[in-house]
Amino acid sequence: MRRALVGGQHPFAVVLGCVDSRVPPELVFDQGLGDLLTVRSAGEVLDEAVLGSISYGVLELGVPLIVVLGHQGCGAVAAAVHAEAGGALPAHVRYLAERIRPAIDHRLEGQARIDAAVTENVRRVRARLTAEPDLAARVADGCLAIVGARYELTSQLVRKVP
Numbered sequence: 622m623r624r625a626l627v628g629g630q631h632p633f634a635v636v637l638g639c640v641d642s643r644v645p646p647e648l649v650f651d652q653g654l655g656d657l658l659t660v661r662s663a664g665e666v667l668d669e670a671v672l673g674s675i676s677y678g679v680l681e682l683g684v685p686l687i688v689v690l691g692h693q694g695c696g697a698v699a700a701a702v703h704a705e706a707g708g709a710l711p712a713h714v715r716y717l718a719e720r721i722r723p724a725i726d727h728r729l730e731g732q733a734r735i736d737a738a739v740t741e742n743v744r745r746v747r748a749r750l751t752a753e754p755d756l757a758a759r760v761a762d763g764c765l766a767i768v769g770a771r772y773e774l775t776s777q778l779v780r781k782v783p
Contacts, residue, residue, distance in 0.1 A: 622654050632658040635678040637665050637746065638690040639697065644772055646690060649779060658684060664697030665689055665746045666720045676755055685765055687750060691743035691782070692772040697721060698738045743769040743782045 635658045636646040646652070646659045658678040662671050678684040691698075701718035702725055704710050710718055724742035726734060747769040750756055759765035769782035 626655045630655050630658075630682065632656055632678065632682065632684055634658070634686040634688055635660060635675050635684050636688045636690055637662075637671065637675060637750075639663060639665055639692055639695055641692060641695065643774060644690070644692045646688075649690070649772055649777075658682065663717050664695055664701070664721045664742060665691060666697070666717050667746060667749055672753065675750065676753070679759060679765060680755060687756075687765065687767045689743050689747045689750065689767070689769045689782075690772060690779075691739045691769070693736070693739065693774045695735075695739050695742075698724070698742060699735050701725065702735050702738060740771055740782055743771060747782070 632655060636650070637660045638644055638646050640661045640663045646657055650657065660671055660674045660678075662668070675687060679687065697717050698721055700710060700714055701721035704715065704718045705722065705725060721738065721742055724738045724745050726737045726741065729737050747767055750767050751760060756765060756767065760767060770779050771782050772779050
């Protein structure tokens with residue numbers, strides 16, 4: 622299989638997932654070499670490098686699907702929630718937390734707040750990708766779908782995030 626892929630790649634999906642070592646997209650979705658273009662950042666935080674990587678998959682490789690994959694027990698989301706409660710974070714982790722912060726529902730407490738923020742963060746990242754002009758044009762043409770999903774560590778199931 623590796624030799625067959627030397628000439629090029631034709632993944633069917635870009636998966637933007639967290640860096641969490643318990644959530645490797647190829648294993649979560651039972652896929653092999655060349656099937657997924659994976660882009661990972663803590664808490665699925667978007668920056669120019671992540672956006673460029675996703676856009677490369679869609680615009681250069683013609684990938685027709687982007688999956689934003691959040692997960693139960695996300696440490697980056699938990700750090701953002703704890704930072705809002707006054708917890709100190711190192712500078713680079715603070716950068717992540719600041720980008721995740723708008724997903725936090727202040728009406729909830731404890732683990733429920735973290736859990737809801739994981740799901741809302743997926744929605745917000747998906748919405749931001751959908752608003753990117755180059756990607757939006759592909760969505761409008763019917764050439765691209767952008768979906769949100771959430772992986773549950775306890776059950777190992779993936780469910781779509783509406």
